[in-house]
Amino acid sequence: MSTDYQQAREALGHRLRELRLSARGGRLTGTQLAQRLGWPHSKVYKLEGGRQTATQQDLRAWAEAVGHQDVYSELDARLQGFESHIRSWRRQLASGHRPVQDTWNVAVDQARTIHAWEESVIPGMLQTADYARHIFLRYADLYGTARDTEAAVRSRLERQSWLYQGGRRFHALVWEPALRALVCPPSTLAAQLDRLAGHVGMDTIELGVIPMSASLKIPTANGFWILDHRLVITEDWHAELWLDDAETVVSYRKVWDTLRESAVYGADAQNVINTARRALNVR
Template sequence: MPPGITPYDGTTLPDNNTADATNVHAARTALGRRLRDLRQSSGSSGREFAESLGWAPSKVSKLENGKQTPSDDDLRAWVLASGHASELDALLASLHTLELQFAEWRHLMRAGLRPQQEQLYEWDQRTRLLRVFEATVVPGLLQTGEYARARFEESVRRLKIVNDADEAVAARLRRQEILYRPGKQFHFVLTEAALRFRLCSIDAMLGQLDRLAAVSHLRNVRVGIIATETEYTVSPWHGFWMYDDRRVVLETFSAELDLRQPQEIELYSETFEQLAGVASYGRGARQIIGRVMNDLAAESDVPSD
């Protein structure tokens, strides 16, 4: 690769990272900058490059400045004309996920919470190995009805969307049938903090922790808990879900981020392995869960003034 040209990894984001339409434009602009780098490395001016492709110079300008989204054929022609055919796969992957990568929650949830659960159900069906890390909440596939209701009601308040929490809870519990499906493997890693955050009533949380301990006995489900006193090898910045080696999904307050670049998937796979490597499993995980349950039970027994 010529000096000054760095491999495009498709992960350039704007500084505010609000994951809305502005981010989509920023990602398109980043793709355009990459195309400009490739064109300039060939030694061609914009006009000369356009002439070699039989395009109007304005098209090259629009593509390089993020004013126009390229087609698959545009990218194929571009890498051949610039002498960088090896860049095609990465550029195509970026193009195909450009509009999918940032999805604003209000847009996703405009029809309510239940439809989104049904979309997740479809991904559950297609996935053989699901890896999940959560630092602050219990994953949806492991939630009790009460805990799930608290999460959905929070979303309704925060996003000001249609309140179909009852239907969403039913859909989430229906999704959990996948845990008992032959041929499926699940690996969940949670921080102890996720078990202690007061995101619902103490009674609801006790039921949730009991459920978590029970699920940890399933043969095709691994539940790892990272104790509070554990020294991390990688910072637990945020939760994420990995669907085989095809897709990584993470959530912000405003949006869902959908990552499908090979480099991104590899990075998250390595991150998951490091987090899983410091977690406790089996009896050790259940001891941590039991410790939290004992603390909560003791607190619930304290009479109020």
């Protein structure tokens, strides 16, 4: 989580405490406010201490409980200002997957160098249309979101034009399980692996594969992307995180460099890809 984000969350917590202490009808203790809200008292103290992220519903309830309904718009503006670092899937996917891909396209287009790590899927910049289609459908089913699948696929493929522009460099690391995960039909994965093998040796792409047999200095954990040493984009099941403070970016780059030590490149990477391809037994 970025330093800027945490500082903003703590500032919001301080404002919430001010409102509790200046409640209409007299100051409230944290326990008294929790009773009014029907919350465990620990939630009040976590929000005030910047140890938990408030929701819009939390802020509205707080403003009403302390008799300051008029400050809700201010609280919500504060939340929206720093929540941009944590982009919940519920909010992002409300209009489907295409808007998310368009936002990525803008960020990627501004970058000259990208370092990516994926442990469970083929990196989006290297996906075939059919593979991407199945990924979007899987997530649409999971989150119950709009199925703008074809528009999302087109947007993701548009981003791949970045790979063919001079002066750009894509450093991708992929864990071998991503080459074998059947998140799509075997024939689709086979075509995807053929495409991936073809990227090995391309002058704008440095593709490393970490074999399952490789010794790892750290756990693989979640995938992430580093854009120009200024922005990290990673995700969890609840949200996508955009992290831009320098210390965090340096930490993720250190993780990437450490993972890279376990990777193979060139002909060795092609061998790992081709072995996974043959295991599918699809002609």
